[in-house]
Amino acid sequence: MTFRLYMVQRISALIMAPLVLMHIAVMIYAIQGGLSAAEILGRTQGSVLWFLFYGTFVVAVSIHAAIGLRTVLSEWAGLRGTALNAAAWAVLSLLLILGMQAVYGVTAT
DSSP states (O other): OHHHHHHHHHHHHHHHHHHHHHHHHHHHHHHHTTOOHHHHHHHHTTOHHHHHHHHHHHHHHHHHHHHHHHHHHHHHSOOOHHHHHHHHHHHHHHHHHHHHHHHHHHHOO
16 A cells, blocks of 8 residues: 555656646746736636646645655654544545635636
């Protein structure tokens, strides 16, 4: 199980890396272009592309963070077994719910 979690975390990092770079590039473009929040939302609302981009970002970050926090809780808090897995699933669920609400808020019409 540990090796699989290790691999899933590394794969999520590989997915996140280009998404982070793209997100930073978009933010720099928006700031340098002097776009307001309303103008940014005008460009993202109703866009399936932005929904897929940020939705993928949220899923990858949620998985990556939950596995990382699981490792920290195991090493620092001494959690094991069911308690450790429950904490990791709770973090994953919370991040997915909150993240997808944010994605929906930015991309929904």
